Amino acid sequence: MMPIGENLLGQFRGVYLARAKDEEILKRKVASGGAVTALLCYALDKGLVDGVVTSKRVKGFEGKAVVARNKEELLEAAGNSWSIVPFAARIKAKIEEEDLKEVAIVCLPCQAQFFGQMRDFPILETDFGNRIKYIISLFCMGTFAFEAFLNYLRVRYGVRAENIKNIRLGREFLEVHHNGTVLAIPLKEAFSYLQTGCLVCTDYTGLWSDVSAGFVESEPGWTVLITRNARGEELVKGAEKEGYIELRDGSHVLGDILKRAREKVARAQRNMAQLF
Amino acid sequence: MLMEKLKVLHVDFAGCEGCNVSIIRAYPKLMNEIELDISYLRDGPPKYDEYDVALITGGACMNEPRILEELREIREKAKVIVAFGSCASLGGILRFARGGQEPRPDHRNFQPINSVIPVDYSIPGCPPTPQMLQSFFKFFMAGNESRLRLFKVTAGLKKLSGFDLIDDIVLTGLCIGCGACELSCPTGAIRLVEKRPTIIQERCIRCGTCYIRCPRASQLICLGGEKP
Numbered sequence: 001m002m003p004i005g006e007n008l009l010g011q012f013r014g015v016y017l018a019r020a021k022d023e024e025i026l027k028r029k030v031a032s033g034g035a036v037t038a039l040l041c042y043a044l045d046k047g048l049v050d051g052v053v054t055s056k057r058v059k060g061f062e063g064k065a066v067v068a069r070n071k072e073e074l075l076e077a078a079g080n081s082w083s084i085v086p087f088a089a090r091i092k093a094k095i096e097e098e099d100l101k102e103v104a105i106v107c108l109p110c111q112a113q114f115f116g117q118m119r120d121f122p123i124l125e126t127d128f129g130n131r132i133k134y135i136i137s138l139f140c141m142g143t144f145a146f147e148a149f150l151n152y153l154r155v156r157y158g159v160r161a162e163n164i165k166n167i168r169l170g171r172e173f174l175e176v177h178h179n180g181t182v183l184a185i186p187l188k189e190a191f192s193y194l195q196t197g198c199l200v201c202t203d204y205t206g207l208w209s210d211v212s213a214g215f216v217e218s219e220p221g222w223t224v225l226i227t228r229n230a231r232g233e234e235l236v237k238g239a240e241k242e243g244y245i246e247l248r249d250g251s252h253v254l255g256d257i258l259k260r261a262r263e264k265v266a267r268a269q270r271n272m273a274q275l276f
Numbered sequence: 277m278l279m280e281k282l283k284v285l286h287v288d289f290a291g292c293e294g295c296n297v298s299i300i301r302a303y304p305k306l307m308n309e310i311e312l313d314i315s316y317l318r319d320g321p322p323k324y325d326e327y328d329v330a331l332i333t334g335g336a337c338m339n340e341p342r343i344l345e346e347l348r349e350i351r352e353k354a355k356v357i358v359a360f361g362s363c364a365s366l367g368g369i370l371r372f373a374r375g376g377q378e379p380r381p382d383h384r385n386f387q388p389i390n391s392v393i394p395v396d397y398s399i400p401g402c403p404p405t406p407q408m409l410q411s412f413f414k415f416f417m418a419g420n421e422s423r424l425r426l427f428k429v430t431a432g433l434k435k436l437s438g439f440d441l442i443d444d445i446v447l448t449g450l451c452i453g454c455g456a457c458e459l460s461c462p463t464g465a466i467r468l469v470e471k472r473p474t475i476i477q478e479r480c481i482r483c484g485t486c487y488i489r490c491p492r493a494s495q496l497i498c499l500g501g502e503k504p
Contacts, residue, residue: 011422087455087468111490114456117494120415120423123401123408123485124462197445197452197492200352202499274494275448 008261009226010207013233015257018141019220021243028075035223035245036106036136037078039211041071043104043240049133051098053091054078054106065090067098088114097129104134109206110197112137115209134235137206139214139224139257141169141197141264145179149193157183171217200269204261211233211235216256224250224257279309282417285327286314287350289389290370290381291334294403300333302406306413322353329416330354331409335363335370335386336390339427344392351393358397359389359431360409362483363389365398366436369481370481388434399429402462402483426488429497436484438475445493446473457486 020026020034022041028034043049055063065087087215088111093101105115109274112135125222153159159178159258173184205212210232214224227275240247288296296316303312313323330350337343351357362368363386370386389395397416399409415423430436436460445451453471460466465479466486473486487493 005338034489088454088459089455089468092459110452110454111456112493114454115307117489121408121426122410123399123404123489124460125405125461126462127405195452196449200450200496201492202495273403275450 008258008265009205011228012212013227014225014236015227015250015254016225016227016236016247017253018225018236018240018245018247021246022071024071025075025078028078033221033245034078035222035225036138036213037074038244039136039225039235039239040068040074040104041104042067042242042244043134044070044074048238049104050104051095051100051102052104052106053094053100054056058116060149064170065094065101067100069092090127095128099133102133103131104136105132106136106138107206107210108140108143108199109137109203109212111138111162112206112209113203121191132230134211134231135206135209136211137209138214139205139212140198140201140259141204141260142194142201144190144193145195149190152193153183157185189237196271197236198273200268200275202265205257212258216253218254219250224253226257241260280443281308282310282328282413283324283326284310284312284352285322285330285354286312287330287332288315288365289332289334289344289347289364290337291361291363292369295333295364298406298478299333299360299409300374302409304411305406309413309417316496318402325353327354329356329358331358332361332364332389333361335367336389336392337381337383338385338387338391339383345388347392348466356396357393358396358412359401360399361404362400362402362481362485363393364389364483365400365430366434366482368402368483371482391434395431397424397427398433399427399483400404400430400436400488402481402485426468430484430488435482435496436479436487437478437482438486439482440484441466441490442473442475443486443494444496445490446485447452450492450496452492454491456489460485460489 018033018035020038022038024033025037040052052068053065054077056066058064068077081194115132115135119132120129140154150161163178164176166176172187173188174187188271205226210228212226217222225236227236239245286299336347359365363370367388367390373381373384373386375384441457451472455468457473458466458468463479463481465476466473
């Protein structure tokens with residue numbers, strides 16, 4: 001049905017493990033190595049970009065597009081890859097409102113595909129791909145159909161959206177942090193609340209990004225960075241040189257990433273067979 | 277390294293000239309790489325017998341045998357055929373032709389070029405920007421097929437529109453609500469209502485931009501090569 005090998009990880013230059021050097025970033029970011037935040041700090045400090053567009057969870061699962069121009073603002077938005085995708089139009093509006101000329105966008109693989117396609121192939125006069133300098137996509141197994149998922153959390157576990165502080169993906173459980181406690185939901189149970197579109201998606205890492213970032217269980221405390229082109233490579237290497245991140249080779253975790261990517265493709269194939 | 281310029285022929289059929297203007301605007305930055313044979317820049321018939329690439333704009337009027345014949349001749353002459361713009365690639369607004377309309381067209385039946393001859397790449401857009409054409413040639417000359425895959429796959433399709441987007445992605449529940457379509461519609465025919473796209477029917481000009489910009493739709497057609 002589909003050429004699997006080609007679609008698993010896409011074209012890439014390097015695979016690294018990285019960790020932020022800044023104590024403050026590390027303190028606030030315990031799940032992974034905080035390398036994305038550190039990369040963005042570097043890009044902002046050195047004037048490589050004039051803003052970072054990302055999403056921030058406002059309540060429950062709802063996210064909104066925000067622009068960060070310094071470390072403080074970055075830290076406020078960082079640390080949540082479970083945010084619902086804010087509308088592309090709002091991201092555009094944000095970039096235009098704040099008159100940003102060169103931005104970094106942190107997003108999910110689907111958005112990376114849209115922004116990447118727009119940057120490479122500007123079909124419309126209104127496209128703003130020329131303002132997008134870096135596309136950083138986060139590894140993704142899917143986003144929740146959050147109306148249903150929140151309802152389920154409320155009915156089944158009595159957890160209300162407004163009390164959810166954070167959501168983290170563990171090995172077998174999805175951890176919902178709320179009211180000072182942690183609710184561990186088996187992944188299998190939670191995954192049935194993913195959006196259907198995500199269930200047929202084959203892109204785990206973000207093939208259209210400049211840098212893909214995520215984590216693997218075998219290297220806790222480190223962020224995996226996949227660079228896909230010269231631009232991404234320079235960003236990562238520059239951040240290392242300037243002392244923003246600690247960097248080491250990550251080729252030994254490639255197998256772990258491939259495994260996840262393969263799982264996602266297999267899931268997509270199963271679901272597509274049902275749908276069409 | 278001195279490379280021989282690509283010989284590129286442009287031929288326009290029924291259309292509004294928007295795509296042609298786009299090609300002319302793109303040309304100054306392409307002059308080092310391609311030699312464009314376009315009717316605006318010459319007197320008389322095309323210069324060469326053979327071309328590396330033919331850019332075709334406008335749809336094929338199926339009631340005009342002369343046009344169908346000309347298309348077949350171009351296919352013989354050119355190694356690669358690129359349908360540039362929505363009319364040539366997907367029918368576009370020409371699908372609304374009802375015949376005898378003022379001032380044009382006379383006829384009713386316009387089809388995308390791939391209804392008549394095999395097309396290698398289809399680039400939708402109403403019209404696509406000059407930068408789009410420049411990008412296309414950049415990736416084409418670099419032989420970067422994976423980046424051009426979407427346009428290769430689109431060359432095998434005859435119809436993509438806002439309606440298809442709604443049918444294939446929204447009504448099947450595959451939409452993830454990212455809003456790429458809303459941002460990609462040149463006529464404002466798509467609005468997100470309740471986090472999902474809805475279509476204002478009269479506004480959709482069948483250009484297909486939303487479909488190929490939808491991350492889900494473009495991923496699906498690139499994977500399977502077939503529209504669901």
